[in-house]
Amino acid sequence: MWTELPKRASIYEVSLRDGLQNEQRPIPTSAKVELADALFRTGLQRIELTSFVSPKWVPQLSDAEELARSVVVPEGIITSALVPNALGFERARSVGLREIAVFMSASETHNRKNTHKSIERSLETFREIVPPAIDSGMRVRAYVSTVWGCPYEGAVDPHAALDITRELLRLGCYQISLGDTIGVGTPLQTRQICELFLREVEAERLALHLHDTRGQALVNALVGLTLGITTFDASVGGLGGCPYAPGAAGNLATEDLVYMLEGMGVSTGVDLEALVQAGKTAERIVGRPLPGKMHQAGLFRPRLSPTG
Amino acid sequence: MWTELPKRASIYEVSLRDGLQNEQRPIPTSAKVELADALFRTGLQRIELTSFVSPKWVPQLSDAEELARSVVVPEGIITSALVPNALGFERARSVGLREIAVFMSASETHNRKNTHKSIERSLETFREIVPPAIDSGMRVRAYVSTVWGCPYEGAVDPHAALDITRELLRLGCYQISLGDTIGVGTPLQTRQICELFLREVEAERLALHLHDTRGQALVNALVGLTLGITTFDASVGGLGGCPYAPGAAGNLATEDLVYMLEGMGVSTGVDLEALVQAGKTAERIVGRPLPGKMHQAGLFRPRLSPTG
Numbered sequence: 001m002w003t004e005l006p007k008r009a010s011i012y013e014v015s016l017r018d019g020l021q022n023e024q025r026p027i028p029t030s031a032k033v034e035l036a037d038a039l040f041r042t043g044l045q046r047i048e049l050t051s052f053v054s055p056k057w058v059p060q061l062s063d064a065e066e067l068a069r070s071v072v073v074p075e076g077i078i079t080s081a082l083v084p085n086a087l088g089f090e091r092a093r094s095v096g097l098r099e100i101a102v103f104m105s106a107s108e109t110h111n112r113k114n115t116h117k118s119i120e121r122s123l124e125t126f127r128e129i130v131p132p133a134i135d136s137g138m139r140v141r142a143y144v145s146t147v148w149g150c151p152y153e154g155a156v157d158p159h160a161a162l163d164i165t166r167e168l169l170r171l172g173c174y175q176i177s178l179g180d181t182i183g184v185g186t187p188l189q190t191r192q193i194c195e196l197f198l199r200e201v202e203a204e205r206l207a208l209h210l211h212d213t214r215g216q217a218l219v220n221a222l223v224g225l226t227l228g229i230t231t232f233d234a235s236v237g238g239l240g241g242c243p244y245a246p247g248a249a250g251n252l253a254t255e256d257l258v259y260m261l262e263g264m265g266v267s268t269g270v271d272l273e274a275l276v277q278a279g280k281t282a283e284r285i286v287g288r289p290l291p292g293k294m295h296q297a298g299l300f301r302p303r304l305s306p307t308g
Numbered sequence: 309m310w311t312e313l314p315k316r317a318s319i320y321e322v323s324l325r326d327g328l329q330n331e332q333r334p335i336p337t338s339a340k341v342e343l344a345d346a347l348f349r350t351g352l353q354r355i356e357l358t359s360f361v362s363p364k365w366v367p368q369l370s371d372a373e374e375l376a377r378s379v380v381v382p383e384g385i386i387t388s389a390l391v392p393n394a395l396g397f398e399r400a401r402s403v404g405l406r407e408i409a410v411f412m413s414a415s416e417t418h419n420r421k422n423t424h425k426s427i428e429r430s431l432e433t434f435r436e437i438v439p440p441a442i443d444s445g446m447r448v449r450a451y452v453s454t455v456w457g458c459p460y461e462g463a464v465d466p467h468a469a470l471d472i473t474r475e476l477l478r479l480g481c482y483q484i485s486l487g488d489t490i491g492v493g494t495p496l497q498t499r500q501i502c503e504l505f506l507r508e509v510e511a512e513r514l515a516l517h518l519h520d521t522r523g524q525a526l527v528n529a530l531v532g533l534t535l536g537i538t539t540f541d542a543s544v545g546g547l548g549g550c551p552y553a554p555g556a557a558g559n560l561a562t563e564d565l566v567y568m569l570e571g572m573g574v575s576t577g578v579d580l581e582a583l584v585q586a587g588k589t590a591e592r593i594v595g596r597p598l599p600g601k602m603h604q605a606g607l608f609r610p611r612l613s614p615t616g
Contacts, residue, residue, distance in 0.1 A: 001310065001499055001534045154610030183601075184608045186571025187530060191309055214608075215564030215601035216571075219527045222495060226309045249601045256523030263494025263524075291599065293491075293523035293557045300492045300522075302462030 002226040008267045009230045010046065011254060012141075012177070012207060013039055015282060016067075017048040017082060018251055019239030021058050023286055029063045029070060031285040036071045038278035039236065043270040044077070044254075048101065051082035052091040068095035080141065084115060089129045093136065100133060102126050102173070103143035106161035107150035110181070114145070123167055130171040142173040143209060147193060148185035158193045165201060175207055177233055180220065183213025183249065190220040194227045207231035210252045212238060212291070217252035218260060225266065232257055236275060237282040237290030253292025255279055272299060310534040316575045317538045318354065319562060320449075320485070320515060321347055323590060324375075325356040325390060326559055327547030329366050331594055337371045337378060339593040344379045346586035347544065351578040352562070356409065357387045360396035376403035388449065392423060397437045401444065408441060410434050410481070411451035414469035415458035418489070422453070431475055438479040450481040451517060455501060456493035466501045473509060483515055485541055488528065491521025491557065498528040502535045515539035518560045520546060520599070525560035526568060533574065540565055544583060545590040545598030561600025563587055580607060 016036060020027055032050075039047055049071065055062030064081065073079050080099035083089050092100045104122040105111035111119050130140050146153075147161040165176045178193065185193075190208075197206055208224045210217040210233070221232050234257045240250025255275045258268050272294070279295025289296075324344060328335055340358075347355055357379065363370030372389065381387050388407035391397050400408045412430040413419035419427050438448050454461075455469040473484045486501065493501075498516075505514055516532045518525040518541070529540050542565045548558025563583045566576050580602070587603025597604075 001495075001531060149608065150610065152611045154608075182608070183605065186568050187309075188572040212601060213605045214567050215526060215561060216568060218523060219530050219568060222527050222530065223309060249605070253523060259522050260494050260524060260527060264496040291601075293520060293599075297491070297521045297557070300457065300462075300490070302458065303460045 005225065005264060005266055006228065006230045009225065009232065009261050011044055011257065011268060011270060012231060012233045013044045013047045013236065013254060014209075014233050014251060015039070015235040015237065015239045015254070017051050017061065018233075019235040019237075019282070020286075021051065021060050022240065023060050025287065027060065027285055029066050032063070032067050033070050035278065035281050035285055036067075038274075038281040040074050040077060042274040042278055043268075045269065046078050046080065049079045049081050052088035053082060053084050065091060065095050068097060078139070083129070085125055086129050089133055093138075098137070099139040099141065101141040101143060101177075102130065102168075103145065104164065105145040105150070105181075106164060107146045107153045107156045109152035110146045110150045113152065119164070123164070126168065126171055130168075130173060134172045140173045141175050141177065142168040143177045143179055144168070145179040145181040147178045148180035148189060149182055151182050158196050162197060165197065169201070169205060175205055175231060176201070177207040177209045177231075179209040180211055180217075183211035183216060185210070185220050186216055187219055187223045190223045191227065194224050194229060198227060198229075203228040203230060207233055209233040211240070212249035212252055215249065217249075218256055221252060221257060222260065225261075236292070237279040237295055238292035239282050239286065239290055241291060249291050253279075253290075253294065255292055255294040259294045313533065313572060313574055314536060314538045317533065317540065317569050319352055319565065319576055319578060320539060320541045321352045321355045321544065321562060322517075322541050322559060323347070323543040323545065323547045323562070325359050325369065326541075327543040327545075327590070328594075329359065329368050330548065331368050333595065335368065335593055337374050340371070340375050341378045343586070343589050343593055344375075346582075346589040348382050348385060350582040350586055351576075353384060353577065354386050354388065357389050359390035360399040361390060361392045373399060373403050376405060386447070391437070393433055394437050397441055401446075405446070407447040407449065409449040409451060410438060410476075411453065412472065413453040413458070413489070414466075414472060415454040415461045415464045417460035418454045418458045421460065427472070431472070434476065434479055438476075438481060442480045448481045449483050449485065450476040451485045451487055452476070453487040453489040455486045456488035456497060457490055459490050466504050470505060473505065477509070477513060483513055483539060484509070485515040485517045485539075487517040488519055488525075491519035491524060493518070493528050494524055495527055495531045498531045499535065502532050502537060506535060506537075511536040511538060515541055517541040519548070520557035520560055523557065525557075526564055529560060529565060530568070533569075544600070545587040545603055546600035547590050547594065547598055549599060557599050561587075561598075561602065563600055563602040567602045
């Protein structure tokens with residue numbers, strides 16, 4: 001199964017961005033600040049706040065500047081935001097963010113539908129904005145989506161994602177988050193993808209961004225962990241599913257991931273109890289139950305003492 | 309991660325019993341027959357129908373005889389039912405069941421609360437009913453609950469479960485299903501428990517019965533699989549959670565498990581499409597969304613052909 005596990009793992013929290021972006025009901029900025037505050041109390045150190053894409057495409061995140069200016073980020077926590085282009089970069093810089101994330105897909109059709117650009121044009125855009133962002137003192141992360149499969153094209157050759165990854169690393173991105181955007185992967189495919197990437201990319205340069213659409217997110221994370229990958233994107237409560245399908249799966253739930261990692265002796269620096277509270281906050285602000293399990297069950301406390 | 313995976317795995321479907329037993333709203337026998345029929349069409353070969361415990365304790369399953377007599381079980385499928393004692397054994401025999409399952413806990417307090425007997429008294433009961441059941445041509449399976457932890461006592465020494473397992477195998481039970489009854493286990497603990505048992509028990513004599521209370525059921529199943537265990541208890545839709553908490557976790561969802569196994573090349577004999585339909589039937593008869601993911605997402609079908 002595994003001979004040695006990493007001692008530590010890092011969670012990149014995406015609930016405020018990937019989690020909320022599909023919510024149809026408007027979420028007031030004050031509620032987002034409340035969720036951010038709850039997350040700031042958990043020990044999570046990397047939190048994606050919002051996205052500087054056009055408000056036309058993602059109306060839910062049209063308060064990006066206001067949110068970024070409203071949160072009071074405690075020392076030691078790095079907040080980040082999605083940036084699609086030079087305009088987005090300027091917007092992120094104007095609110096003082098120290099980290100941005102660029103994004104594209106490994107499949108041409110998804111990239112065009114999602115970013116209105118070809119893959120080549122996305123890379124050109126990033127060639128224009130990533131080096132200046134780094135020169136200005138920012139950290140730049142990158143997402144590569146549809147690595148496990150594309151909703152339009154079906155199977156995706158992982159070498160396409162690897163080519164993109166190489167180029168994004170060359171541009172100076174500090175970490176590439178590989179996305180199972182539609183949650184189709186199983187452990188065998190995850191192993192094959194991770195092994196391919198790890199042949200030439202250091203484990204700490206990679207993250208896994210796993211959606212739980214078919215219930216496979218955590219099991220795929222475990223596979224990555226046993227292969228040495230130590231950064232996982234996750235969303236408290238599993239926020240990020242389709243709001244019209246109660247219980248529908250979104251992102252990997254942060255609390256279920258942390259429960260697994262800590263239970264295996266892999267330190268995350270995250271306080272599970274505070275995370276459970278953040279999960280309840282997330283449920284309250286979206287006004288519906290979320291699919292993550294551990295925040296519903298809570299920490300395990302036997303009803304008798306061990307000697308009772 | 310793993311060097312070689314088993315070629316085949318077997319699912320023991322528990323939705324009609326473990327899944328339904330906590331439903332508070334009465335489910336008519338005809339609806340249970342409908343779910344059984346949906347399950348019979350999936351390729352699942354081992355299906356637990358009901359329980360012959362006292363209707364006083366589990367009113368939802370008080371129609372045990374009627375259900376067992378109403379279903380028309382296709383050739384090749386084995387149906388089973390829980391049996392707590394000699395009376396239950398007679399009831400199961402009276403309806404012509406070819407398999408029964410006895411059950412007890414690895415922790416004294418849970419065993420007393422759940423069966424109103426001490427562990428020693430449970431074993432005595434099974435010494436009285438298991439050999440005659442086998443002599444009469446029945447197959448007997450056994451559940452050992454609370455192996456990963458007890459809701460009353462907390463930590464449970466896995467050697468206690470191993471002692472019980474040895475005795476139940478000695479009595480002639482063909483398989484022992486080890487239960488993470490309260491869903492507290494993580495992969496490390498699962499590995500330790502499986503490795504302990506596999507030192508002296510053949511893998512095919514063991515099954516894992518994993519609850520998804522903290523989102524760990526599938527990841528624990530994967531650990532068992534990589535160690536050679538090939539039988540997993542599961543419940544379509546993840547039926548079995550608390551009916552008052554929408555989205556609350558129940559048993560490991562059969563469709564999520566089958567999706568993982570088939571995706572890894574481990575043959576289950578189960579048709580995923582039919583399983584998705586059975587999940588929808590389960591949701592309809594309990595009148596609420598169920599936590600299993602894959603039956604909500606459905607099979608993956610790209611919106612363009614690979615050449616499109």
